[in-house]
Amino acid sequence: MGFLDNSGDIILDAVLTDHGRKVLSKGDGSFRITKFALGDEEINYSLYNANNSQGSAYYDLEILQTPVLEAFTNNASSMKTKLISIANTNILYLPILKLNQNLIDTKQHTSGAFLVAVDRTTEGTDASQASQAVGYNSTNQVQGVMFGESYEDSNYIRIDQGLDTTEVGPKQRSTISDMIESTYIIQIDNRLGFIVDKNGNRVASDYIDDDNIAFYTVDSSDNVVVDNLDDTNSQTQTISGPRGTTLEFKIGASLDLNTSTFLFTKLGGTSNMVNKALQGQQVRYIDTIVRATGMTTGYSIDIPIRFIKTIVS
Amino acid sequence: MANFYKTLNQTDDIVNTRTLLHEAIPLTGTIVSGTYGTNNIKDYSHGMFQSVYDYPFLSSSANHIFDITVGYSSDSGLSASANTQNSKKINIYNQMAQVLMGYDATGSILKFDEDGDLLAGGSKQTENFFMNFSRILVKDEIKKGSFEFELGVSGTFDSSKGVFAKRLKITDASGSDGYLVNSPVGEYGILYATASLGPFVLAERHAYPVGLLFYQAGVAVISGSVFNAANKGGILNNSPGSMQMQAVGGNVGFQFVTGSNISTISNAIRTRIQNIQFNNTVELNSTVYFCRVNHNEFNYSSNPTYLNGSKIRVKTKATDLPVSYITTIGLYSDNNELMAVSKLSEPLKKTPDNEFTIRVRLDY
Numbered sequence: 001m002g003f004l005d006n007s008g009d010i011i012l013d014a015v016l017t018d019h020g021r022k023v024l025s026k027g028d029g030s031f032r033i034t035k036f037a038l039g040d041e042e043i044n045y046s047l048y049n050a051n052n053s054q055g056s057a058y059y060d061l062e063i064l065q066t067p068v069l070e071a072f073t074n075n076a077s078s079m080k081t082k083l084i085s086i087a088n089t090n091i092l093y094l095p096i097l098k099l100n101q102n103l104i105d106t107k108q109h110t111s112g113a114f115l116v117a118v119d120r121t122t123e124g125t126d127a128s129q130a131s132q133a134v135g136y137n138s139t140n141q142v143q144g145v146m147f148g149e150s151y152e153d154s155n156y157i158r159i160d161q162g163l164d165t166t167e168v169g170p171k172q173r174s175t176i177s178d179m180i181e182s183t184y185i186i187q188i189d190n191r192l193g194f195i196v197d198k199n200g201n202r203v204a205s206d207y208i209d210d211d212n213i214a215f216y217t218v219d220s221s222d223n224v225v226v227d228n229l230d231d232t233n234s235q236t237q238t239i240s241g242p243r244g245t246t247l248e249f250k251i252g253a254s255l256d257l258n259t260s261t262f263l264f265t266k267l268g269g270t271s272n273m274v275n276k277a278l279q280g281q282q283v284r285y286i287d288t289i290v291r292a293t294g295m296t297t298g299y300s301i302d303i304p305i306r307f308i309k310t311i312v313s
Numbered sequence: 314m315a316n317f318y319k320t321l322n323q324t325d326d327i328v329n330t331r332t333l334l335h336e337a338i339p340l341t342g343t344i345v346s347g348t349y350g351t352n353n354i355k356d357y358s359h360g361m362f363q364s365v366y367d368y369p370f371l372s373s374s375a376n377h378i379f380d381i382t383v384g385y386s387s388d389s390g391l392s393a394s395a396n397t398q399n400s401k402k403i404n405i406y407n408q409m410a411q412v413l414m415g416y417d418a419t420g421s422i423l424k425f426d427e428d429g430d431l432l433a434g435g436s437k438q439t440e441n442f443f444m445n446f447s448r449i450l451v452k453d454e455i456k457k458g459s460f461e462f463e464l465g466v467s468g469t470f471d472s473s474k475g476v477f478a479k480r481l482k483i484t485d486a487s488g489s490d491g492y493l494v495n496s497p498v499g500e501y502g503i504l505y506a507t508a509s510l511g512p513f514v515l516a517e518r519h520a521y522p523v524g525l526l527f528y529q530a531g532v533a534v535i536s537g538s539v540f541n542a543a544n545k546g547g548i549l550n551n552s553p554g555s556m557q558m559q560a561v562g563g564n565v566g567f568q569f570v571t572g573s574n575i576s577t578i579s580n581a582i583r584t585r586i587q588n589i590q591f592n593n594t595v596e597l598n599s600t601v602y603f604c605r606v607n608h609n610e611f612n613y614s615s616n617p618t619y620l621n622g623s624k625i626r627v628k629t630k631a632t633d634l635p636v637s638y639i640t641t642i643g644l645y646s647d648n649n650e651l652m653a654v655s656k657l658s659e660p661l662k663k664t665p666d667n668e669f670t671i672r673v674r675l676d677y
Contacts, residue, residue, distance in 0.1 A: 010670075012674065013673075013676070014655035016675070017653060019651065020650075020651070030646075033600075034323070034647050035319060036319055036321060036604045036644050037318050038643075039640060040614050041640065042640050043614070044618050045614070046618050046621075048636075060627075060636065060638075063660060066638075066640075068658060070656060071641070073654070075651040081614065081615050081616040083317060083611035083614050083639065084611070085316055085317065085610040085612070086635075087609055089665050091625070091635070092624060094620055096623055163623040164623045165623045179315045185649065207648060294615075300615065
């Protein structure tokens with residue numbers, strides 16, 4: 001007689017994250033665990049082979065052999081991809097987040113990142129230093145450069161959500177009605193910048209963790225989440241199928257970057273760009289990423305950001 | 314509505330537990346005297362105690378394992394102003410007594426009591442040596458009933474061999490089922506000495522109460538009587554030549570303390586240690602979170618590789634069951650702050666056909 005399967009109850013030891021330790025050390029009762037989520041960041045689902053001729057037991061053999069890493073204690077490095085609960089099991093498509101670069105104001109800079117000019121000299125809004133600005137190319141605003149001090153530009157980051165497939169038409173928005181993202185979490189290094197809406201109004205952060213990562217929970221009340229009701233095959237859309245919402249925001253430069261070169265020296269480097277006088281211009285830069293995560297599906301997207309500061313000669 | 318957090322029921326899904334973990338701590342006499350010569354023995358200019366390390370103490374790898382010191386009460390028969398370090402020995406006794414035994418109603422320091430019955434008075438132990446075990450060994454406390462201390466009580470000491478023809482064993486034999494709680498530093502038990510090797514070791518064949526073991530404080534207070542023959546107020550057999558504390562000399566027991574400084578008497582005691590062993594205790598307070606993963610939950614993933622475009626890779630048609638693989642459990646606050654992380658040893662397949670209860674334990 002065989003043994004009964006006793007795999008239904010699993011005991012695991014957990015480790016506190018660095019942020020968890022920080023909260024616990026406050027001793028004010030704010031350390032309170034109220035929910036859990038499941039992650040699968042080591043899994044590469046492209047190894048799933050539904051065409052394996054040896055049968056269904058072999059479809060995920062390679063996935064099940066995936067070695068699992070020990071827990072990271074850095075809260076921002078763990079649980080990057082989460083499992084989702086959806087009651088309907090007959091779903092073949094899931095919404096994604098995708099950077100929309102189809103509008104002139106939402107394109108990345110030609111360097112492959114969004115640039116944030118950290119002061120007016122770099123922006124070109126300081127008349128006395130205008131020739132050394134890299135925010136303008138002669139008389140035109142440079143594509144993909146956001147003005148991190150004045151916000152006197154029209155560039156912004158736009159992330160679209162929806163089913164990116166031609167198998168389901170954009171008019172079938174009702175098929176994703178329970179998977180539309182109405183709330184997002186945005187993470188950004190708080191030493192470098194912060195989130196503002198398209199009009200330059202600063203968005204309040206939820207908390208800043210021990211690694212200086214600021215977490216923003218945003219929705220339509222913050223003027224950065226907008227329903228995408230365009231159900232045409234417009235060239236301005238990047239999602240081919242049904243669309244949910246768009247996340248639209250800009251990035252402001254921190255006071256440290258605005259007034260000092262300390263962090264540029266410590267974390268960044270120098271590069272050559274073209275200034276408003278169409279001549280070579282040395283700039284300091286720091287590369288970072290901003291992560292946006294949908295609060296409904298957990299899907300996230302990392303956006304490369306470069307903070308730049310003109311080296312005034 | 315899709316979601317990826319599941320709220321824990323604060324009543325049914327979270328439970329606090331307390332577990333006591335024990336480790337065996339064996340300290341052989343060769344580490345205490347022999348293996349490293351005196352390189353692992355640290356004496357101080359103040360001369361109040363001696364520290365023993367598990368490795369030459371100048372090395373960063375060395376761990377402090379215990380201290381030895383001696384003391385007597387000012388009204389002890391051994392106390393005399395002419396004694397070497399007389400006041401320091403009295404100070405040591407008083408310091409240990411005030412910390413471990415506390416004070417009486419008048420504010421006077423209580424002496425170490427032979428049977429712990431302070432109200433009944435009874436015999437006091439006024440000449441003692443003290444073994445203060447390091448926190449690294451004791452952890453939260455010494456496990457009651459696990460303490461054994463074997464001591465050579467014959468001949469001169471020999472730091473190269475540490476072999477003695479007569480030995481006695483001191484244990485807290487009653488600790489596991491009886492201990493005292495009238496100390497300001499927690500629980501303590503009575504230490505009893507019995508013969509363990511050789512003929513005519515003890516004056517009589519019974520267990521002598523020879524000291525107190527303070528479990529949480531990690532301090533053994535042992536009476537000097539373990540080195541004295543019965544005709545000198547001790548517990549050893551009166552057979553001739555049974556006990557010499559000096560390297561060379563006559564038949565002297567714990568009276569040796571009067572003419573020697575604390576460091577010298579500590580050496581004499583230390584080199585008679587045949588073996589010490591006890592189990593320590595770590596009190597582990599845990600919170601167990603029962604993460605209940607039902608059949609209709611967590612079957613999809615936000616992993617970028619889960620999708621090809623927007624199509625789910627693990628399905629070829631809509632009616633195929635979704636599949637996901639769990640590797641990590643994250644515990645979150647109300648504010649979606651990641652407080653703790655737990656990992657599985659291998660991916661766990663999740664489909665609508667199965668469900669799990671994953672018990673995640675967080676220790677404090």
